[in-house]
Amino acid sequence: MAASLVDKVMKGGGFWPAAPAFLYLVVFFIMPMAVLLAFGFVPIQRGTVQSANFTLEYLFDVLTDDLFWRVWWRSFYVGVLSTFFCFLFAYPLAYIHTLVGRRLQMVILILTVAPLLTSALVRTYAWLVILGGRRGVVNAVLMDLGLVSRPLRMLYSDFAVIxxxxxxxxxxxxxxxxxxxxxxxxxxxxxxxxxxxSRVRTFFRIVLPMSMPGIIAGTTIVFALSYTNFIIPQLLGGGGYTTVAVQVYEFIVVILDWNKGAILALLLLVSCFLFVLMITLAGNRMMRWTEAKA
Amino acid sequence: MSETMTTSRPATADVAERGNASKVIDRIGATILAIIAVCTVLLLSVPSLIVIAISFTETAYIGFPPQGFTFQWYADLFARDQIIDAAVTSLQISAATTCLSLALAIPAAYGLVRGRFFGRGFASALIVAPQMLPGMVIGVATLFFGAYIAFRQSNLMVILALTVFCLPFAVRMVMARLTQLDPALEEASLSMGASKTRTFFEITARQLVGAIIAGGAFVAIEAFDNLTVALFTASPRSRPLSVELYNLVQFDSSPMVAALSSLEILAAFVVMIVLAKAVGLDRLRT
Incomplete structure (x- = not known):
């Protein structure tokens, strides 16, 4: 029996080796996503569907709410600014990585991959320690140096989140x-x-345009991650600091209004895809533009 | 680092023809580049080092610079049943998610790379799709689906949802390796009279070991650390370590949290050294 199964696989036998994974995703991914979609448009109470009436009420409620748009605007600019500064700090190191010897390349790669293996929560906690109140690292250093007389308030702000x-x-x-x-x-x-x-001119006219595919990949990932992150705004932004992602969490876990949580999650997802698409299209256009110019 | 840049200047570059002004600009450009790169290196490494330093402080609060040296916070950590239980829960979730993900991912990758069937592009897209969604959305969707079919939050729900989230990592790593394999090796084995079963296990599978270890390690780490999926799918009665830590970070200001974080950082570092030795660091990039 086992031998004949392996036989079929070895023949390059079509779809069926992928069938279990496919089936799994239909049950545990597509069906949950369908339920999420449904919960945005069908009245529910305590996790059970109240009636099968399709309604746009929740969608309209959210879209006509000024508060939602203020919260959304914050999600958006936090996402954009984080992506921009991330790019600004990442590019020089990535570029220098290609100019140095193998040993230094290895060090840069380890420094980059190592944080990925620690949880984002631990890394967020580190910023609580660094930016936090009177005894935070930054304030301790600034006050020791005599640069400031009173501790700066850095935590619980846009700055800390970004x-x-x-x-x-x-x-x-x-x-x-x-x-x-x-x-x-x-x-x-x-x-x-x-x-x-000059080297500077060569960098801006040759190296930077040629790395466009990497820039598009990096910026889309970082934007999507920043735009949908709710842990960092919660911990570094403090109690009153809300983004759309934070609201999704609050409506579903704290307030238990699943209709509103579902519709907010769907809006977050759809808008995120739209922005990623826009970045990709803009990037591709820039790529063609520089090619045409060259 | 600006020195390296100068030495890498190609021999063809006619330095003499370039004006002094552009040389000054180049110097400034290289300096700015180097300064930012050094900042980035510090950004990547210093926060973790600060957390580790603070975990040894003798003060009862988190403060910088740390005062004295003590293992007290680590002792506190191991004295708390709640945290030990959470760590055990997380290990169980991580192990189960890794096994399930690999069991689904290895044949799936094989089918998607070697198979020729209608809708293969669609199947590949579906399998990597969850990776493009935020963990929160997968967690919420699973929670809602569970409520719909009267299945409550539990470790099993975390495992099922995390497998959806982690499957793309594993599939992509195995697929990447499979496409690099030389089919001539398998053909040689077959033509020398080895059975297809034997060829699969001794030639094909053996070449995939590195990718499977790397993929499995990534899934194991993600499943252990994951908060965004677990926050919605874990039962309040048996919390994984990530959810426990999340509550501690919000409500406990003692250096014990720093001690727990330091242990996670240390574990990640050990895992990375082992992986780098076992499969090579370049492969971790995919």
Whole structure:
């Protein structure tokens, strides 16, 4: 029996080795997603469907609520700023990775991958310690140096949330950039330098445009992660700090209004996909634009 | 680091032809690049080191710089049944999720790479789709689905939801390796008279071991650390360590939390060294 199964697999036998995984995802992924979708449009109470009446009430409630749009705007700018600063900090290191010897390359890679193996929660906690009140690392250092007389209030603000997001999502930006940059064709750079262009000019005109696929990959991942993260805003933003993702958590776990939680989760998901699509399209357009210019 | 940049200048570059102004700009550019890169290196490493340093403080609060040196917070940690139970729960969840994910992922990757069937592109897309969703959405969807079919939050629910979330990692790692395999090796084995079963286990599977270890390790770590899925699917009565830590971070300000975090950082570091030795660090990038 077992032998004949393996036989079939060895023949490159079609779909069926993938069938268990496929079936699993239909039951435990597609069906739950369908229920999530349904809960956004069908009245429910305590987890049971009250009536099978389809209603757009919850969707309209959310979309006509000023508070929702304020909260959404915060999700959006936190996502954009985190992505921007993440890129700004990630690119130089990824670029230098391609210029140094193998040993240093290894060190950079270890430093980048290691944080991925620790939980994001631990890394968020680190920022509580660093930015936190009077005895936080930053305030302790600043006060010791005599630069400030009173502790700065850094925690529980946009600043804290964005700093946390940038640092925690750095590896997701660095890795695609390293992949693209280390496989790049260096002839163009050499030609550019040989023709007398400065290194800075060569960097902006050749290296940066050529790494566009890595930039698109990194920015889409980091934006999606920052936009949908609710742990970092909760811990570093404090009690009154809400984003759409935080609201999803609060409506489902704390308030137990699953209709509103479901519709917010769906809006978060759909808007996230739209933004990722926009970044990808804009990136591709820029790529074609630079190619046309070259 | 600016020195390395100068030495890597290609021989063809005619330095003399370039003006002094552009040389100054280059110097400034290289300096800015190096400064930012150093900042990034510090950003990646210093926060973890600070947490570790603070876990040894003798003060009862979290403060910098740490005062004195004590293992008291680690002792406190191991004296708390709640935390030990949570750690055991997390280990169980991690082990079960890894086994289930690999059992589904290895044949799936094989079918998707070697199989030729209608809808293969769609099947590949479906299998990696959960990776593009935030963990929260998978957790919430599983919670709702469970409520719908009267299945309550439990360790089993965490495992089932985490497997959806982790499957793409495992499938992609095995697929990446499978596409690199040289089919000539399998053909040689078959033509030398080995059975297909034997060829599969001794030639094909053996070459996949590295990818399976790497994929399994990633799933195990993710399943152990995961908070966004577990927060919605775990039963309040048997919390995994991540959920326990989440509550501690919010409501407990003693350095014990730093001690627990330090242990996680240490464990991650050990796992990475082992993985780097076993399968090579480059493979971890996918």
């Amino acid at each position: 700093v946390g997001m940038v640092q925690i999502h750095l590896p997701f930006m660095i890795l695609p950039l390293i992949t693209v940059l280390s496989s790049r064709d260096r002839k163009l750079e050499h030609a550019s330098l040989g023709l007398g262009a």
